[in-house]
Amino acid sequence: MKDRKLLNIELGRVSAEEYRELPPSGLVVVLDNIRSAHNVGSAFRTSDSFKIDKVCLCGICAVPPSAEIHKSALGAEDSVPWQHWDDTMDAVMSLREEGYTIVAVEQTVNSQKLDAFVPEEGGRYALVFGNEVDGVRQDVVDAADFALEIPQWGTKHSLNVSVSVGVILWHLRSQM
Numbered sequence: 001m002k003d004r005k006l007l008n009i010e011l012g013r014v015s016a017e018e019y020r021e022l023p024p025s026g027l028v029v030v031l032d033n034i035r036s037a038h039n040v041g042s043a044f045r046t047s048d049s050f051k052i053d054k055v056c057l058c059g060i061c062a063v064p065p066s067a068e069i070h071k072s073a074l075g076a077e078d079s080v081p082w083q084h085w086d087d088t089m090d091a092v093m094s095l096r097e098e099g100y101t102i103v104a105v106e107q108t109v110n111s112q113k114l115d116a117f118v119p120e121e122g123g124r125y126a127l128v129f130g131n132e133v134d135g136v137r138q139d140v141v142d143a144a145d146f147a148l149e150i151p152q153w154g155t156k157h158s159l160n161v162s163v164s165v166g167v168i169l170w171h172l173r174s175q176m
C-alpha cells in the first residue's frame with residue numbers, strides 16, 4: 001500500500017466560530033450525572049466530530065472551564081454549545097418542549113437494538129447517556145420515548161459511557 005497520513009492542515013476543519021454556523025444535525029447529547037470529567041471531555045470531542053448541536057451537562061457532571069475536561073476534549077468544549085442543568089429531568093422536559101424525541105441510551109427490557117434502528121427523516125433526537133455505575137436514572141428512562149441499546153458480544157455488561165457516545169452518534173449521524 002502506497003499511502004500517506006494527512007497533515008492536520010489538510011483535514012480542512014472548521015473553526016469553533018464556523019462550527020456554530022453549520023446546519024443543525026438535530027442531535028443533542030444529554031449526560032446524566034457522569035462522574036468522570038475525562039468522560040465528559042471525551043463526549044465533547046466526539047460530539048464536535050459529529051456536529052452535535054448541544055451538550056446538556058446534568059447533575060454532578062463537571063462543566064467547562066475544567067483542566068480535566070480539556071485534557072480529553074482538546075478544545076471541543078469551546079465549539080459545541082453546552083448548558084448545565086441541576087436535574088436531568090428538567091433538561092429532558094425542556095428538550096421535549098423544544099420538539100426533541102427523548103432517547104434513553106440504555107440496556108432495558110424493551111430497548112430498540114441499534115443495528116435495527118433507523119432514525120426518522122428530519123427527526124430530532126436528544127440522546128441521554130448515564131452514570132458510569134448507575135446508568136441512566138430510572139425516572140429518566142420512564143420519561144423517555146424509547147431506549148436504544150448497543151448490542152454486545154463479549155463478557156462485559158456494558159461499554160464505557162464515552163465509547164457508547166461514539167458508537168451511537170456515528171450510527172445516527174451516518175443515517176441522517
Ligand code: SAH
Binds near residue numbers: 106134158161162
Ligand atoms: N451498570 C451500569 C452501566 C453504566 S455504563 C448500568 O446499570 O447501566 C454507562 C452508560 O453508558 C450507560 O448508562 C449507557 O448510557 C451507556 N452504555 C454502556 N453500554 C451500553 C450499551 N450496550 N447500550 C446502550 N448504552 C450503553
